[in-house]
Amino acid sequence: xxxxxxxxxxxxxxxxxxxxxxxxxxxxFEGVVxxxxxxxxxxxxxxxxxxxxxxxxERIFPLDSPAIEKINVVKAGNAGRAKLxxxxxxxx
Numbered sequence: 573x574x575x576x577x578x579x580x581x582x583x584x585x586x587x588x589x590x591x592x593x594x595x596x597x598x599x600x601f602e603g604v605v606x607x608x609x610x611x612x613x614x615x616x617x618x619x620x621x622x623x624x625x626x627x628x629x630e631r632i633f634p635l636d637s638p639a640i641e642k643i644n645v646v647k648a649g650n651a652g653r654a655k656l657x658x659x660x661x662x663x664x
Contacts, residue, residue, distance in 0.1 A: 580605050580656060581649025584619065586633060587641045598641060601631060604649070606656040610635075620659060628660070 578584050585602040603621030610616050615635040623629045633640060 578605060578617075578643060578645050579649070579651070580608055580654060581651030582645050583647040583649065585644045585646050586619065587643075588633070588637070589639045589641065602646060603629075603631075604656070604659065606630075606659055607654075 582605050583603065584605055585600055587598055587600050589596050590599045591597075601619060601621065603619040605617055606620050607618040608615065609618075613636055616632050617635060618630055618632050620628060620630045
């Protein structure tokens with residue numbers, strides 16, 4: 573899968589390698605893409621999810637990171653904007 577097959581507004585699931593206690597685990601993070609920024613090799617995207625107890629969690633991922641194993645589009649969105657920062661106030 574090409575890593576750029578998603579856009580702002582899509583709900584995606586990212587599988588990435590995380591290191592805890594000197595062990596490498598595969599962790600997934602699922603949320604809405606609220607921003608994509610940068611150019612060519614310096615591109616990053618911000619994903620926001622609502623975790624337990626209605627706490628919002630945002631993570632910024634580099635697109636070309638070797639830690640990212642795969643990116644799946646769970647639900648395609650239809651955003652009319654380039655950045656969805658208004659979701660920070662809306663989905664609390």
